Amino acid sequence: MYFKLAWRNIWRNKRRSLITIGSITFAVLLACSMRSMQLGSYDRMVETAVRFYTGYIQIHKDGYWADQSIDNSFEYNQGVIDQVASANGVEEVVPRVESFALASFAQKTKGGMVVGIDPGKENALTEYQDKLIEGEDLLQSDQAALISEGLAKYLKIKVGDSLVLISQGYHGANAAAIYPIKGIMKFPSPAQNDGTIFIPIKEAQWFYAMEGRLTSLSLVIDEAKRTDQIVADISSKINNDDLEVMGWKDLLPDLVQSIEIDSISGQIMIWILYAVIGFGMFGTFLMMTAERMYEFGVMMSIGMKRIVMQFTVFLEMLMMSSMGVLVGIGISLPFLIYSYYHPIYFTGESAEAIEKFGVEAAYFFSLEPSLFYNQAWVIFVMALILGFYPLYVIWKLKPVKSMREAI
Amino acid sequence: MSVIKAENINKVYNEKTIPVHALNDVNIEIAKGEFTAIVGPSGCGKTTLLNILGGLDNPSSGKVIVGDTEITKLSDAELIDYRLKHIGFVFQAYNLIPVLTTMENVEFIMLLQKRPKVERDARAMQLLEEMGIGDKANQRPSQLSGGQQQRVAVARALASKPEFVLADEPTANLDSTSTSALLDIMAKMNEEEGATFVFSTHDQRVIDKARRVITLEDGKVISDERR
Numbered sequence: 291m292y293f294k295l296a297w298r299n300i301w302r303n304k305r306r307s308l309i310t311i312g313s314i315t316f317a318v319l320l321a322c323s324m325r326s327m328q329l330g331s332y333d334r335m336v337e338t339a340v341r342f343y344t345g346y347i348q349i350h351k352d353g354y355w356a357d358q359s360i361d362n363s364f365e366y367n368q369g370v371i372d373q374v375a376s377a378n379g380v381e382e383v384v385p386r387v388e389s390f391a392l393a394s395f396a397q398k399t400k401g402g403m404v405v406g407i408d409p410g411k412e413n414a415l416t417e418y419q420d421k422l423i424e425g426e427d428l429l430q431s432d433q434a435a436l437i438s439e440g441l442a443k444y445l446k447i448k449v450g451d452s453l454v455l456i457s458q459g460y461h462g463a464n465a466a467a468i469y470p471i472k473g474i475m476k477f478p479s480p481a482q483n484d485g486t487i488f489i490p491i492k493e494a495q496w497f498y499a500m501e502g503r504l505t506s507l508s509l510v511i512d513e514a515k516r517t518d519q520i521v522a523d524i525s526s527k528i529n530n531d532d533l534e535v536m537g538w539k540d541l542l543p544d545l546v547q548s549i550e551i552d553s554i555s556g557q558i559m560i561w562i563l564y565a566v567i568g569f570g571m572f573g574t575f576l577m578m579t580a581e582r583m584y585e586f587g588v589m590m591s592i593g594m595k596r597i598v599m600q601f602t603v604f605l606e607m608l609m610m611s612s613m614g615v616l617v618g619i620g621i622s623l624p625f626l627i628y629s630y631y632h633p634i635y636f637t638g639e640s641a642e643a644i645e646k647f648g649v650e651a652a653y654f655f656s657l658e659p660s661l662f663y664n665q666a667w668v669i670f671v672m673a674l675i676l677g678f679y680p681l682y683v684i685w686k687l688k689p690v691k692s693m694r695e696a697i
Numbered sequence: 698m699s700v701i702k703a704e705n706i707n708k709v710y711n712e713k714t715i716p717v718h719a720l721n722d723v724n725i726e727i728a729k730g731e732f733t734a735i736v737g738p739s740g741c742g743k744t745t746l747l748n749i750l751g752g753l754d755n756p757s758s759g760k761v762i763v764g765d766t767e768i769t770k771l772s773d774a775e776l777i778d779y780r781l782k783h784i785g786f787v788f789q790a791y792n793l794i795p796v797l798t799t800m801e802n803v804e805f806i807m808l809l810q811k812r813p814k815v816e817r818d819a820r821a822m823q824l825l826e827e828m829g830i831g832d833k834a835n836q837r838p839s840q841l842s843g844g845q846q847q848r849v850a851v852a853r854a855l856a857s858k859p860e861f862v863l864a865d866e867p868t869a870n871l872d873s874t875s876t877s878a879l880l881d882i883m884a885k886m887n888e889e890e891g892a893t894f895v896f897s898t899h900d901q902r903v904i905d906k907a908r909r910v911i912t913l914e915d916g917k918v919i920s921d922e923r924r
Binding site for chain 1 (some may be wrong): 754781801
């Protein structure tokens, strides 16, 4: 009957309870959406960076990450690759030669990143074949290049045109070559889209005069969460002091830090939202307590123990808060599921404005379960803290005084 | 044998500022099965005396003994338990729980006493039938008239089979028909269930029905008449 009593008490003042539940619902909806958008965007940023620049785990010569020069490359070693590939959780080992070069066509020149790739393996990491918008994919034996859309646009180069690359090779050798453009790729990240050139790995080794050498082995793993564990496993397996094994968080500390800073600002916003809702809830609890002082007095007069009365009142608050949370999650879930599969892409000038900051002009969403249960426990804890007021009032209640003063 | 014994009860409000003596050296004994009215003009101390007898308020001095327990020495938690087990209250404004049905209101005390559901249901229904409102069992208090609500309040007070029922101006808000119906019911309960009733009232109809009338004036007992 205590549950019945609590439940019916909620609906004594329908309008007020609905407003309170509505405000909690709105807060949960807003908090879930905001946080989902934040986490989704972070995931996308990490995914983009990891899948293009580094891989979840990268193996390179010790010291390469601090000084990313082809002079810090290492010799191709099939034994090491086999050992790494056999590590638990490793799905693909992607060899790469990466360096910079000046790319020219006609009167235009621009610096770009030249990536020597093994086409079959590279696709497992960057999925570049899906990004081909013109022309054809590279073959391992090709003496040709794929170029990113932004760079192609800048150089005004088309499929079939010849691209001139000039750079410095291994140990200061001259590097110069002409490659026909075999295809054009469109990358979501503006930084990638404005300056990327793919050539087969053997061509890159020839171009940079570093036959038989690689700058890195990037790894595709089964679960990003297992990165640290797999790094430790591989490090012990290859047991080679000349090589360094790094996880994506160490490879991209700036990205991790900027995400953390942005995440804090997002959390501050959410806590402000919680504070606003908290005051609303407290107002309701305050009124609910004040208008029932007489009734509390009567209940205590007839023999209701304080603890039982506190339990009943607490149940009311908990039920009301839970309803708000559940309805909020119920509404946000379909919205977020839809948004997860259909990110919001910007177009036109707003897209250009966002892309100037080097990020993709789109809102991505996350369906991380913690998004939802975090709201539940925060509201629960808030109800618990705010609920201390009526519980305290009941604890201090004098039946005669409360009945007399309430009249 | 006395059920309640009040010895040298004094109650002073605002002791530290302007003292108001609500009760002055009151001594009364209520025996089992009595149907007693405490009467007197407004402000004479009727409600204060009733509150002290019921353990709702503490006297400034003196003691109240119920059975062989001196309730004025009990702690707050013990007093709540004492009220639950030994006293039934009927208030002037009925004070039913608005969100519970008539039946549930009567059951509520027994729920607090942790009695089994079957026993609660049977006792609540029996009392409502005796009060003549068995057909209103599933209605909420707001759907009942004042007289009917007060009958539910009496049923609630009797539900736990208390040693005595304290009723503070139970007929103050009732019309004459409802008042006489309620008094008949209480008299019947007094006879059939052996329940001891103590009223505070200045309603002549209640006074006429009482078998003992204690008159208070300025916080003092000025007469104690048995009929």
